[in-house]
Amino acid sequence: MDMIRNDWTIEEIGTIYHTPLLELIAYAANIHRRYHSYREIELSTLISIKTGGCPEDCAYCAQSARYATHVDEPQEMSKEEIIARAKELKSKGIPRVCLSAAWRQLPPNKFDEILEVIRIIKNMGMKVCLTMGKISADQAKQLAEVGITAYNHNIDTSENFYPKIITTRTFKSRLETIYRLIEAGIPHCCGGIIGLGESEKDRISMIHTLATLPKHPFTIPINALMPIEGTPLEQNKPVSTWELVRVIATVRVVMPTTHIELAAGRIQLNDEAQALCFMAGANAIFVGDKLLTAPNPSENNDIRLLNLLGVKQPYADKMNLKVIDI
Numbered sequence: 250m251d252m253i254r255n256d257w258t259i260e261e262i263g264t265i266y267h268t269p270l271l272e273l274i275a276y277a278a279n280i281h282r283r284y285h286s287y288r289e290i291e292l293s294t295l296i297s298i299k300t301g302g303c304p305e306d307c308a309y310c311a312q313s314a315r316y317a318t319h320v321d322e323p324q325e326m327s328k329e330e331i332i333a334r335a336k337e338l339k340s341k342g343i344p345r346v347c348l349s350a351a352w353r354q355l356p357p358n359k360f361d362e363i364l365e366v367i368r369i370i371k372n373m374g375m376k377v378c379l380t381m382g383k384i385s386a387d388q389a390k391q392l393a394e395v396g397i398t399a400y401n402h403n404i405d406t407s408e409n410f411y412p413k414i415i416t417t418r419t420f421k422s423r424l425e426t427i428y429r430l431i432e433a434g435i436p437h438c439c440g441g442i443i444g445l446g447e448s449e450k451d452r453i454s455m456i457h458t459l460a461t462l463p464k465h466p467f468t469i470p471i472n473a474l475m476p477i478e479g480t481p482l483e484q485n486k487p488v489s490t491w492e493l494v495r496v497i498a499t500v501r502v503v504m505p506t507t508h509i510e511l512a513a514g515r516i517q518l519n520d521e522a523q524a525l526c527f528m529a530g531a532n533a534i535f536v537g538d539k540l541l542t543a544p545n546p547s548e549n550n551d552i553r554l555l556n557l558l559g560v561k562q563p564y565a566d567k568m569n570l571k572v573i574d575i
């Protein structure tokens with residue numbers, strides 16, 4: 250039976266999601282190995298080119314201008330600073346950067362500069378992703394021409410729960426940008442967060458929305474909420490490993506070829522929890538001590554863990570770090 254389907258019903262996804270956990274992990278692992286290798290995990294590093302001062306009110310986000318968080322005055326990196334940062338990452342062997350900006354939508358007056366930066370970084374032999382909010386059809390066309398690897402635009406949760414988390418935009422407007430990306434032929438990176446206060450039904454619904462897009466996302470970031478002081482969700486309790494693994498395994502079963510990014514919240518996971526997430530199908534991580542504004546496991550710690558798990562990673566030797574033989 251062809252495993253790549255876009256006509257999943259919500260009942261089917263619910264049945265998969267509620268499979269007894271060890272069975273579900275084994276099922277997901279079996280599918281994972283048909284389409285991916287446990288020796289490979291995609292590495293990329295986020296560069297926050299515009300941090301803070303975002304007009305949106307995402308209840309989880311430190312960068313929203315609405316909340317008094319540890320992220321204060323908005324900061325923008327110059328073109329030279331972005332290139333220098335990319336060069337530094339390239340020298341460590343990091344193959345891909347994701348340029349992020351806390352904008353509601355990519356401002357037209359910044360667009361040409363962003364295109365130029367993308368060209369320069371690509372000419373350095375690196376892959377470039379973007380996550381900069383809504384984009385117009387014309388911007389999508391030009392981003393396709395310049396050849397970005399993917400554009401990130403998360404739906405974050407179910408359509409039903411979305412208005413409880415974000416009120417300055419709609420779930421529908423998020424999907425409009427995803428459809429624009431698909432039309433322009435740009436691989437879309439679209440996922441979400443668990444631990445927002447959503448129900449299991451919401452998680453299943455979010456996965457159903459992703460699995461029934463005309464094209465499955467190139468990458469699905471699965472974030473575990475990191476409660477940020479000053480945001481409306483600051484008191485939320487962190488999700489358990491078991492919930493995270495269940496979501497990852499379900500995504501893997503219904504979208505076998507998609508890369509699944511074990512994204513924010515990884516610092517809250519020990520080695521065994523991360524290994525279980527990889528077992529269940531996660532095969533991409535952000536490396537570097539910081540995500541956009543939140544902490545991430547250190548590079549050395551990641552090299553140690555990936556080495557321990559037998560994952561080939563290009564950057565250990567280039568960082569002339571002692572690659573520990575286990």
Ligand code: SAM
Nearest residue numbers: 309310350351380382403441472473474475513
């Ligand atoms: N500003 C762009 C946007 O919102 O599309 C991209 C910024 S960043 C890639 C946004 C994503 O990071 C969110 O969609 C969410 O999935 C994740 N994120 C942000 N704050 C988080 C938090 N406190 N805990 C976990 N994930 C978080």
Ligand code: SF4
Nearest residue numbers: 303305307310313351
């Ligand atoms: Fe702005 Fe993105 Fe943060 Fe939402 S998640 S507040 S859009 S930076």
